[in-house]
Amino acid sequence: xxxxxxxxxxxxxxxxxxxxxxxxxxxxxxxxxxxxxxxxxxxxxxxxxxxxxxxxxxxxxxxxxxxxxxxxxxxxxxxxxxxxxxxxxxxxxxxxxxxxxxxxxxxxxxxxxxxxxxxxxxxxxxxxxxxxxxxxxxxxxxxxxxxxxxxxxxxxxxxxxxxxxxxxxxxxxxxxxxxxxxxxxxxxxxxxxxxxxxxxxxxxxxxxxxxxxxxxxxxxxxxxxxxxxxxxxxxxxxxxxxxxxxxxxxxxxxxxxxxxxxxxxxxxxxxxxxxxxxxxxxxxxxxxxxxxxxxxxxxxxxxxxxxxxxxxxxxxxxxxxxxxxxxxxxxxxxxxxxxxxxxxxxxxxxxxxxxxxxxxxxxxxxxx
Amino acid sequence: xxxxxxxxxxxxxxxxxxxxxxxxxxxxxxxxxxxxxxxxxxxxxxxxxxxxxxxxxxxxxxxxxxxxxxxxxxxxxxxxxxxxxxxxxxxxxxxxxxxxxxxxxxxxxxxxxxxxxxxxxxxxxxxxxxxxxxxxxxxxxxxxxxxxxxxxxxxxxxxxxxxxxxxxxxxxxxxxxxxxxxxxxxxxxxxxxxxxxxxxxxxxxxxxxxxxxxxxxxxxxxxxxxxxxxxxxxxxxxxxxxxxxxxxxxxxxxxxxxxxxxxxxxxxxxxxxxxxxxxxxxxxxxxxxxxxxxxxxxxxxxxxxxxxxxxxxxxxxxxxxxxxxxxxxxxxxxxxxxxxxxxxxxxxxxxxxxxxxxxxxxxxxxxxxxxxx
Numbered sequence: 001x002x003x004x005x006x007x008x009x010x011x012x013x014x015x016x017x018x019x020x021x022x023x024x025x026x027x028x029x030x031x032x033x034x035x036x037x038x039x040x041x042x043x044x045x046x047x048x049x050x051x052x053x054x055x056x057x058x059x060x061x062x063x064x065x066x067x068x069x070x071x072x073x074x075x076x077x078x079x080x081x082x083x084x085x086x087x088x089x090x091x092x093x094x095x096x097x098x099x100x101x102x103x104x105x106x107x108x109x110x111x112x113x114x115x116x117x118x119x120x121x122x123x124x125x126x127x128x129x130x131x132x133x134x135x136x137x138x139x140x141x142x143x144x145x146x147x148x149x150x151x152x153x154x155x156x157x158x159x160x161x162x163x164x165x166x167x168x169x170x171x172x173x174x175x176x177x178x179x180x181x182x183x184x185x186x187x188x189x190x191x192x193x194x195x196x197x198x199x200x201x202x203x204x205x206x207x208x209x210x211x212x213x214x215x216x217x218x219x220x221x222x223x224x225x226x227x228x229x230x231x232x233x234x235x236x237x238x239x240x241x242x243x244x245x246x247x248x249x250x251x252x253x254x255x256x257x258x259x260x261x262x263x264x265x266x267x268x269x270x271x272x273x274x275x276x277x278x279x280x281x282x283x284x285x286x287x288x289x290x291x292x293x294x295x296x297x298x299x300x301x302x303x304x305x306x307x308x309x310x311x312x313x314x315x316x317x318x319x320x321x322x323x324x325x326x327x328x329x330x331x332x333x334x335x336x337x338x339x340x341x342x343x344x345x346x347x348x349x350x351x352x353x354x355x356x357x358x359x360x361x362x363x364x365x366x367x368x
Numbered sequence: 369x370x371x372x373x374x375x376x377x378x379x380x381x382x383x384x385x386x387x388x389x390x391x392x393x394x395x396x397x398x399x400x401x402x403x404x405x406x407x408x409x410x411x412x413x414x415x416x417x418x419x420x421x422x423x424x425x426x427x428x429x430x431x432x433x434x435x436x437x438x439x440x441x442x443x444x445x446x447x448x449x450x451x452x453x454x455x456x457x458x459x460x461x462x463x464x465x466x467x468x469x470x471x472x473x474x475x476x477x478x479x480x481x482x483x484x485x486x487x488x489x490x491x492x493x494x495x496x497x498x499x500x501x502x503x504x505x506x507x508x509x510x511x512x513x514x515x516x517x518x519x520x521x522x523x524x525x526x527x528x529x530x531x532x533x534x535x536x537x538x539x540x541x542x543x544x545x546x547x548x549x550x551x552x553x554x555x556x557x558x559x560x561x562x563x564x565x566x567x568x569x570x571x572x573x574x575x576x577x578x579x580x581x582x583x584x585x586x587x588x589x590x591x592x593x594x595x596x597x598x599x600x601x602x603x604x605x606x607x608x609x610x611x612x613x614x615x616x617x618x619x620x621x622x623x624x625x626x627x628x629x630x631x632x633x634x635x636x637x638x639x640x641x642x643x644x645x646x647x648x649x650x651x652x653x654x655x656x657x658x659x660x661x662x663x664x665x666x667x668x669x670x671x672x673x674x675x676x677x678x679x680x681x682x683x684x685x686x687x688x689x690x691x692x693x694x695x696x697x698x699x700x701x702x703x704x705x706x707x708x709x710x711x712x713x714x715x716x717x718x719x720x721x722x723x724x725x726x727x728x729x730x731x732x733x734x735x736x737x738x739x740x741x
Contacts, residue, residue, distance in 0.1 A: 014649075018538050025535060026551045029617065032566045033554070035585055039569065051583045161421055168425040172432035179436050180467050187463030196460075199468055204735045206475045208724045210678050212700050212717040214478040216485060216710055221473075230415060231428050240474025247467055272459055273444045301559030303681045308705070318561040322685050325565060332569060332583070339565040343558050350557035354550070358625055 040336035041128040045145040055125035061117040069112040132337035162320035173238035173299045181246030189255035206244040229313030253287035290360030317342040403442040486714035500715035520676040532623025553621035560681030573599040604692030630664035
C-alpha cells in the first residue's frame with residue numbers, strides 16, 4: 001500500500017517537475033513577443049513613459065497632493081516638512097515618509113513645490129489603440145505624442161505598400177520554383193537522358209552552397225540586363241537559391257511513387273506531359289505543400305536578397321522594418337506595430353500548415 | 369488544338385504532306401514567338417506602369433506564375449510536334465532543362481565567377497593574386513569577425529541543440545506536448561528583422577536621470593534587482609552574447625522538432641525493457657535515447673553550425689556590426705556594398721564556401737550510398 005502511494009507520489013512529482021520546467025521555458029519564449037504585441041496597442045505617450053508590463057494591474061506611486069513651501073524656508077539648508085528634516089537634494093530624489101507616502105520636489109529650486117504621492121493599485125491600462133498600426137501602414141503624414149507630450153509630425157513608413165510588395169515577391173517566388181522543380185523531379189525520376197546522374201549530383205552538391213557566393217556575379221548580370229529593382233529579378237533569384245532543395249525534396253517524393261501507376265498510364269497512351277500534370281502533380285501535393293511553406297517563410301522573411309536586388313525601389317516588409325530601425329530606432333510605437341504587421345502572415349501560414357512544415361523540415365534537414 | 373495538327377500522313381498526297389509540314393513548322397515558330405511577345409509585353413508593363421500598386425502586384429503575380437506555366441506548355445507543345453523519336457529524345461530536356469539552366473546561372477557558374485573575382489582588385493580589372501585572401505585571413509576587422517562567428521557557432525549551437533534536446537525529451541513526457549512545442553517553434557515563422565525588433569525592445573536603454581523609466585524589460589529587471597541599467601548592445605564583448613540569445617530564441621524550435629521526431633522513432637519496447645530492468649530515467653536518457661538519436665543530433669548540429677556561420681540579418685539590424693559585433697557575412701556585405709571592394713567580398717564568400725565543403729562531401733557520399741539512381 002505505502003509502496004504504491006509512494007510510486008504515485010513520485011509520478012506526480014516528476015510530472016509537476018516536467019511541466020514546471022517546460023512552463024518556465026515557454027514563458028521565457030513567449031514574453032519577448034508578448035511585450036512587443038502589447039506595446040503595439042499602447043498609445044505613444046504612455047509607451048515612452050512606462051514599460052509594457054504596466055498595462056497589467058500593479059502598485060505604483062500616484063500623486064495625491066502637493067505642498068507649497070513657505071517663502072521663509074531656506075531651500076539651501078535643512079527643510080522641515082511633514083515631521084521630518086530633509087534637504088533639497090534628498091527631496092529631488094524622493095523622500096519616504098514613515099506612513100508610506102513619498103515626497104518629491106517638482107522642478108528646480110525656485111518652484112518651492114513638493115508633490116506628495118502614495119503607493120496605490122492600478123487596474124488594467126484601458127487606453128489601448130489601433131493608431132500605431134494605422135500610422136505605420138500609411139505612407140501619408142502622421143502625428144504622434146512623445147513621452148513628454150510633445151506633438152511630432154513626420155511621414156509614415158508605408159508598411160501597407162511594403163506588405164503588397166512582399167506579396168508580389170513571395171507568391172511567385174514560391175510557386176515558380178515549385179513548378180520548375182516538379183518538372184525537373186519528374187524528369188530525373190522517370191525519364192532517361194544523357195547526364196541524368198551527373199546533373200542530379202550537381203543538385204545535391206549545390207544544396208549547401210551559401211548564397212553569398214552568388215550575390216556578386218548575379219548583381220553584375222542584373223546590372224547588365226537592367227533588372228535591378230524589379231520583381232522578376234527577385235523571383236529568379238529566389239527560384240535559383242531555392243531550387244536545389246526543391247528538386248531534391250520533390251525527387252525523393254516523386255521517385256517513391258509506385259512505378260506501375262505510370263506504366264499503366266503509358267500503356268493507355270498518355271504523354272509524359274499529361275501524366276505529369278494530371279497524375280503526378282495531384283499525387284505530390286503533400287510534398288509540394290511542404291516545400292511551399294518552407295519557401296514561403298524563407299522568402300517572406302528574407303532580408304539579404306531583398307536588400308541586394310530590390311533595395312529601395314520596391315520596399316518589402318523586412319526592408320521597410322529594418323529601415324525604421326535604422327532611421328528612427330526609438331520609435332517603439334511604430335516599430336512594435338510594424339513588427340507585428342510583418343509577422344502576421346507567416347505566423348498564420350505557419351500555424352495553419354505546421355504539419356506540412358515539419359514534414360518538409362524532416363525531409364530536408366540536409367540543407368544548410 | 370493538338371488534334372488538328374497531328375500527323376495526317378495517310379490522307380492527301382505530296383501537296384497535302386507539304387502543306388501540313390509547312391504549317392507545323394510555321395506554328396512551331398509562331399507559338400514560341402507569341403509566348404515570348406506576351407511575356408515581354410507583361411514585363412514592360414510591370415516596369416513602366418504607373419497603375420495603382422495593387423493592380424501592379426496582381427498583374428505581376430499572374431504574369432510571373434502564368435508565364436512560367438506558359439513557357440512549359442509552349443515548349444512541350446513544340447517538342448510534341450516533332451517526329452516521335454525526337455520527341456522522346458528532347459522531352460526530358462523540356463522537363464529538366466529549365467531547372468538545370470537556372471541552377472547553373474544562379475549557383476554553379478557564380479561559384480566559379482566569384483572564385484575568379486576573388487583574385488582581382490576592387491573594380492575587377494586586374495589580377496592581384498592572393499591579396500584579397502591575405503586581407504580576409506589577417507586583417508584586424510576580419511579576425512574580429514572570425515572570433516565573433518566562432519562565438520556564434522559554439523555558444524549559439526550549443527544552446528540551440530541542448531535546449532532543443534531538453535525540451536524534446538521533457539515534452540515527450542507531458543500531456544501538453546503540442547502546446548509547449550508550438551510555443552517554442554513559433555519564432556521559426558518570424559523574420560530575423562522582426563526578431564531583431566522584438567529583442568531590441570528588450571535591450572533598450574534610456575539612460576540615467578530623474579523621471580526616466582526604463583521601458584526595456586532587461587533594464588527594468590536589473591533595476592528592480594537593485595542594479596544599474598546598461599546599454600546592453602554597446603558593451604563588447606558581451607553584446608555578442610546578447611545577439612546570440614536572439615538566434616537561440618529563433619532556432620531552438622528547429623532543433624527541438626527534428627530531435628523530437630527522432631525520439632518518437634525510438635522503439636518503445638527498448639524503453640519498456642530498460643524500465644522493467646530498473647534503469648532510472650537519467651540512465652535511460654544517456655544509455656538509450658542519446659545513442660539512438662546520435663545521427664539526428666549530428667545533422668541538427670551541423671545545420672545550425674552552417675546557419676550561424678552565414679548569419680547576417682540579426683547583426684545587420686541590431687548593431688550594423690559596430691561595437692565589436694561584426695561577423696563574416698556582414699563584412700561581406702560591407703565590403704561589396706559599402707566599400708565597393710568586389711575582390712575582398714568575393715574572397716570572403718569563397719571562405720564561406722570552403723567552410724561548408726565538408727558537409728557538401730558528406731551529402732554527396734550519403735546520396736551515392738542510397739543508390740537512388
